[in-house]
Amino acid sequence: MTFRILIVDDEQPIRQTLSFTLRRQNYDVDQASNRREALERLETNNYDLILLDMRLNGDSGMDLLRYIKKTYPQSEVMMITAFGTVATAVEAMKLGACDYITKPFNRDELLHRVKNVLRTKQLESEVKVLRQEFEEKYGLDNIVGRSKELMKVLALVRKVAPTDTTVLITGETGTGKDLIARAIHALSRRSERPFVSINCAAFPEHLLESELFGYVKGAFTGAINNRKGLLQEADGGTFFFDEIGSMPLPLQTKLLRVIEDKMVRRLGENKPTHVDVRIIAATNNDLYEAVRAQQFREDLFYRLNVVNIHMPPLRARRADIPELANYFLNKYARRDGREGLEFSQEVLALLINYDFPGNVRELAHIVEHAVTVCPGPLIRPEDLPQRFRERSAASQPVPLMPQRSRRQQLEEEERRLIIQAIKASSTIREAAEALGMSRATLWRRMKKYGLSKRLFVE
Numbered sequence: 039m040t041f042r043i044l045i046v047d048d049e050q051p052i053r054q055t056l057s058f059t060l061r062r063q064n065y066d067v068d069q070a071s072n073r074r075e076a077l078e079r080l081e082t083n084n085y086d087l088i089l090l091d092m093r094l095n096g097d098s099g100m101d102l103l104r105y106i107k108k109t110y111p112q113s114e115v116m117m118i119t120a121f122g123t124v125a126t127a128v129e130a131m132k133l134g135a136c137d138y139i140t141k142p143f144n145r146d147e148l149l150h151r152v153k154n155v156l157r158t159k160q161l162e163s164e165v166k167v168l169r170q171e172f173e174e175k176y177g178l179d180n181i182v183g184r185s186k187e188l189m190k191v192l193a194l195v196r197k198v199a200p201t202d203t204t205v206l207i208t209g210e211t212g213t214g215k216d217l218i219a220r221a222i223h224a225l226s227r228r229s230e231r232p233f234v235s236i237n238c239a240a241f242p243e244h245l246l247e248s249e250l251f252g253y254v255k256g257a258f259t260g261a262i263n264n265r266k267g268l269l270q271e272a273d274g275g276t277f278f279f280d281e282i283g284s285m286p287l288p289l290q291t292k293l294l295r296v297i298e299d300k301m302v303r304r305l306g307e308n309k310p311t312h313v314d315v316r317i318i319a320a321t322n323n324d325l326y327e328a329v330r331a332q333q334f335r336e337d338l339f340y341r342l343n344v345v346n347i348h349m350p351p352l353r354a355r356r357a358d359i360p361e362l363a364n365y366f367l368n369k370y371a372r373r374d375g376r377e378g379l380e381f382s383q384e385v386l387a388l389l390i391n392y393d394f395p396g397n398v399r400e401l402a403h404i405v406e407h408a409v410t411v412c413p414g415p416l417i418r419p420e421d422l423p424q425r426f427r428e429r430s431a432a433s434q435p436v437p438l439m440p441q442r443s444r445r446q447q448l449e450e451e452e453r454r455l456i457i458q459a460i461k462a463s464s465t466i467r468e469a470a471e472a473l474g475m476s477r478a479t480l481w482r483r484m485k486k487y488g489l490s491k492r493l494f495v496e
């Protein structure tokens with residue numbers, strides 16, 4: 039990883055010396071001679087370190103320091119002070135500067151300090167990455183279901199996530215494409231950097247373009263400020279193009295260039311800037327068809343479709359339905375303070391046989407509806423939305439509800455007993471004793487059955 043450094047100093051010879059010295063160490067160095075130039079640079083680049091002169095030809099370096107720490111907190115700032123103004127330098131450190139150097143510089147000392155700051159910064163981010171390993175699991179833990187179709191998808195996610203490969207996620211609406219895109223980011227080396235997404239169907243062409251690429255003041259009527267584009271906001275991270283099929287053709291051409299050259303140019307600006315983003319795109323329509331109809335650029339299609347992850351519709355992985363239904367049941371029941379709600383066997387059978395044109399999202403809505411309207415502890419068919427009942431009656435029951443195995447029956451019984459014990463106890467220890475199991479076992483079972491420890495708090 040190359041670190042990026044910005045030198046802000048009004049004296050040209052100083053900028054030159056610093057820049058020369060730092061470049062020799064393979065740092066990526068930019069310069070600014072005043073506040074305005076510094077702000078322009080900051081708007082379009084992410085710097086790891088800013089070397090900031092305390093006195094900037096009329097402007098106060100202190101004010102700029104305050105502004106930078108507020109607006110770009112991830113950048114470290116090291117003050118450059120003239121000999122004898124050390125007291126102010128200390129003041130600057132209180133405002134968030136990480137260190138200071140005094141003019142005239144000693145080359146070795148300068149390099150030593152810069153290296154130190156950047157090393158600490160890197161270590162901090164490595165620690166974060168370790169912490170991330172926890173959340174990493176989260177990335178996939180959020181995704182409910184154990185069908186072999188879903189397991190195949192998740193195996194592919196694990197495989198592509200750590201690479202920088204472009205991924206195209208396909209699948210019907212509500213199948214979980216968004217979740218998959220986020221999981222890929224969470225499991226990648228980029229997880230500490232931003233995940234930025236845009237829904238290409240939600241913007242008219244010109245807005246989509248200015249959102250993506252940003253603009254400079256005066257680029258078009260209404261561009262009253264400079265603005266960084268979203269692609270640049272995602273620098274170092276992942277960019278998710280949702281509903282990529284809706285991207286207008288002229289923008290497709292520009293996107294292709296971004297992918298090929300890794301450069302973006304703000305509207306109204308001539309000079310492009312380098313961006314480092316991993317691209318994930320999703321679509322719920324058939325891009326092959328769009329390519330054939332000349333609505334989607336073929337070259338862009340192949341650029342995006344390096345790895346294709348296809349989310350099968352819910353009706354093609356019915357094994358996930360009971361677990362998902364229970365997951366949403368717990369979620370909404372907890373939200374409404376109605377823990378312990380259960381589906382009747384008939385409801386489960388209806389759900390398993392239904393076709394779910396809206397996939398997981400539709401299932402979630404159906405369950406939410408049922409939780410809201412159902413009067414007792416058991417969800418019955420009449421608690422399901424009218425529309426669902428009509429459609430499910432019309433659709434052919436595909437595979438019949440499998441006979442519940444002995445093991446399933448036992449598990450259901452166990453879950454019921456656990457809920458009962460929890461309700462009758464105020465601590466986990468009490469509940470575990472009542473059930474004759476260790477606390478650890480009870481935790482495990484609660485986790486298995488999707489029961490929240492918050493059950494105790496209420």
Ligand SMILES: Nc1ncnc2c1ncn2[C@@H]1O[C@H](COP(=O)(O)OP(=O)(O)OP(=O)(O)O)[C@@H](O)[C@H]1O
Nearest residue numbers: 180181182210211212213214215216217322398399
């Ligand atoms: N396997 C799953 N486990 C838990 N929640 C899921 C799962 N799949 C989908 N969901 C939930 O269902 C809803 C729809 O999922 P998501 O937004 O990812 O679908 P999508 O494929 O992006 O849909 P669209 O094409 O309409 O944008 C979300 O609330 C999501 O959290």
Ligand SMILES: [Mg+2]
Nearest residue numbers: 215216280320
């Ligand atoms: Mg989506």
